[in-house]
Amino acid sequence: MIDRPLATPQDARLPVPAGLGRGLVLASVFVCAACGLVYELELVALASYLVGDSVTQASVVLSVMVFAMGVGSLLAKRLRCRAATGFAAVEALLALVGGGSAMALYASFAWLGGARVALVGFSLAIGMLIGAEMPLLMTLIQRIRKQDAGGAVADLFAADYVGALVGGLMFPFLLLPFFGQLTGALLTGVVNAGAGGVVVLWLFRHDVTVRVRWGLLATNGAVVLLLLAGTGFVASFERAARDAVYGGHVRVAVRSGAQEAVLTGDRDPRAWRHGARPLRFYVDGRLRVSSAEGERYHASLVRPAMTSGAHRRVLLLGGADGLALREVLRYARVREVTVLERDGAALRLARTDPGLRGLNGDAYEDPRVRVEHSGDTFEQLRRLARASDAGAYDVVLSDLPVPSVQDTAELYSQEFYGLVARALAPGGRVAVHAGPAAGEPRTYWTVETTLRSAGLRTSPYVLRRPRDFGFVLASRGDSPGPPLTAAGTHTYPLTTPATGRGVEAGTGAGPGPGAGADERVRKDTGGGSRLGALTPRQLRFAGRRAERDRLTGLPPSTLTRPRY
Template sequence: MIDRPLVQPQEARLPVPAGVGRGLVLASVFVCAACGLVYELELVALASYLTGDSVTQASVVLSVMVFAMGIGSLLAKRLRCRAATGFAAVEAMLALVGGGSAIALYAGFAWLGGARIALIGFSLVIGALIGAEMPLLMTLIQRIRHQDAGGAVADLFAADYVGALVGGLTFPFLLLPFFGQLTGALLTGVVNATAGGVVVLWLFRGDMTTRTRWVLFTVNGVVVLLLAVGSVFVPSFERAARHAVYGHEVRVAVRSGAQEAVLTGDPDPRAYLRGGQPLRFFLDGRLRACSADGDRYPASLTGPAMSGGPHDRVLILGGADGQALREVLAHTGVREVTVLEHDAAAVELARTDPGLRRLNRDAYRDPRVRVETGGDAFDWLRRRTRETGAAPYDVVVSDLPDPAAQEFAKLYSQEFYGLVDRVLARDGRFAVHAGPAAARPRTYWTVEATLRRAGLDTSPYVVRSPRDWGFVLASRGGTGGPSLTGSQGGSPGGGQRGGQGGGQELTSLSGTGSADVPGAAEAPGAQDASGIHQGVGQALGGLTRHQLRVAGLRAERDRMTGLPPSTLTHPRY
């Protein structure tokens, strides 16, 4: 059976010359392509922020959307006989669904406890609507002036791909920094609905009845109005959603781009002792500091490294809250501390908020501190290794979210640890927060294995009160690295250079640098100059020689062996 040839579409009656009309259609392709890519990037970014695991979220969103685009293209075949009306309806639906997707996902996460199902649903619908655009636009451009299919497709795809480029660049450099994710998505929807509606209702108005034109005009107007009104209420919505996520004691919320720093609880870090809410600091939804933990976490992270040898020059990676910096500065002999933190807004909050200032004891105002913000730690270290005459660091402290947050996985890679090794002094130490050892043992021991493969001697230790914290103390291989258990430096199955040197036993770890500061172990109830409850800090934050030894033995008891290291090309987290 031979298919009948398609009837050539009749040329449309346009209010402008055919060349101008063709240019307007291609311009609408450009705008709609830019908006479509922004919707995709919004879904990926917000899903990664809300649920973590950015690789999985990007894979799910993009694969589902591409699949749905194919379905949308097939369904659009039925609309080609009324291409102008169909295109206007598709763009109105796409603007409403795509523009409101970010708010809907955030609402689902805040009030329903999850957004995975909604993420897949929005990916399907948005993908199908994007896929329906091209067949309809192909029909419209052929109605202006018939040409061979290959030439028309080339023109459409050229406008589509250039629009996608503009949308991809607009999202991180314009929408996120100036409008944020929610408002940025809503404004994109307004642009999308306007571009689709204007082209159809003006350029192809001769293809529609008066009633159809008024229906489409009303629909597009309602969509634009809903999106515009939604953008006005975004601040109120964000406040309500934060209260749903963090509780009703949210005190400060600062957003910079796609990142958000939130403070909850009483501004007095000691309020929990009187039954109040403890001060909590969240960065991108992850708890980074809690006053009820006392000094336990920062003291456990920094104490062994600071007490194991010279510590004139110190580099801190992360640690925006300033607690690790506070502990480092409490040790005598510290001459210079560099804090390398990506989020400048979080550092500014820790520098200026009264509650965080009391928690970190105004550490950022110390003249010995130099803060580097806004950059990537990997690139910063790489530049540092190329500088001639740059003095090495005696201690490097990695106070980063654990590698389960995949955006930080490269800062737990063998390549990254190799860069750290190159900026360490010959007898330098490297303290790493490696995540919860009991909840995610494979992740924790992969960090340790990666450090060894990078040529560092390692001493893992685990602190489980009041919460589960896993740390690894590393030193340059073959230099007699410190041992937490009193045994020789290094660890079983050491890396290329690891485990070759005799270690010196660390004797103490204190939350306020008691190894260096006489009289640091004050009686409960004593206060420092900032009014922080020193006694509680000592009770929770200081590890005695015996406790530190137990922390090391606890880690060795649960050791996982045979784990491959994590690299940039083969991440293991």
């Protein structure tokens, strides 16, 4: 027999006094609990990034892991007579599985096309190993000094819960920002293996034979070396995975916390016309900009709101790529544009990458632009709504990621649009990108319903080319509604972001006196496909198309009852 059966306290030969030995066991409980919670949070965060819908991913991970912990506790009963050896083996395996889980999950997504099966599998395995820890630790601590079961359980769970607190705080504030998801998980595994090895290979070394001791030392050493070696390959692994996801033409990749901004294709926005790959900009794996699609999307979001009234002060929500900002700055009467954007990685690329700068016309260099990217968009808008000049924006433009339960549902909620309404000046308008109207009609019409529930008058309109885009134009209830049918009665002054020179561009359905000037601006800012902005006639048709497919009876989305 490798371990001695359960013995009286004096049979446990320790290299330190019993009190110190007991403290070391409780310290290992603390460390193992912190590592276990990091694995759990790592799985939730990465699955939310890869799959989306963080509520579902968190529910899957937590429920599967809690169930598996119960199974692991039952299975560990058979190891109590070999508690030291069992605990060392469990910790080595947990360090390997938990430390490598993030990399394996990312690999499954990149090369197998999905991560859900891997997510469930790792949640089950990690949960079982975490569940096996407590019965074995209870046995080891009783070997040092016998005490009543209630007192021993209280001590172990106190160390366990405090460790979970520290692990939960270290993940978002230390591991994620400084090491990233993959390296952070690998380093956590190293710490986990070290904690298990110290307890058994030093503190309880007399409980195992020399042969087993060397075997455990070799196993723990191999696990630690493997995890440390993995940290050296993280960068090349991420490049290979990005190539698999984005098609092998990744030019720039920037990570900020859990967010990732990626540029693919040729850096010249016009090169696709001569057979090169179009410049494409992805944020968190979702395509935001393609140079081959031209300015249809951004112009169709911006111009209907800008041409229906005053537009001296504009608030832009999202739009880190700068293309919607480029459209806004074409208007000579714009005096101030406030950009609320939380994605620092995307902002840096939009300001520094030659390709994106060519597309957005160096919009961020315009002196009329003020950027705020501290905190999330909801809190940023709340601060603006409480400011002394609240209710002073003529136009609010929402160029945010499509609504989902994951992390953007609050930005399409009744409460959020209530803040938007407070930010609007009398007669102000708001334009919202509400997702694909044909592909996800329920989501699109829920956004429109939610806008109306916040006291805004709405006019939806839908594009089919170059992709399925759904928009909603809205205004405050105490001002005239957004007149899509009157959009052709206006002319609007445009300016290039680079020069600031104003030009008049006609908005009639046919070519007008300003058509040439509008074309000059388009060429100055990088160009694109032949699909330009909607003409007034096309805009009216887009509005009728939307009304023809309207879904009724949908409840609005709120912070407490997200409907997306």
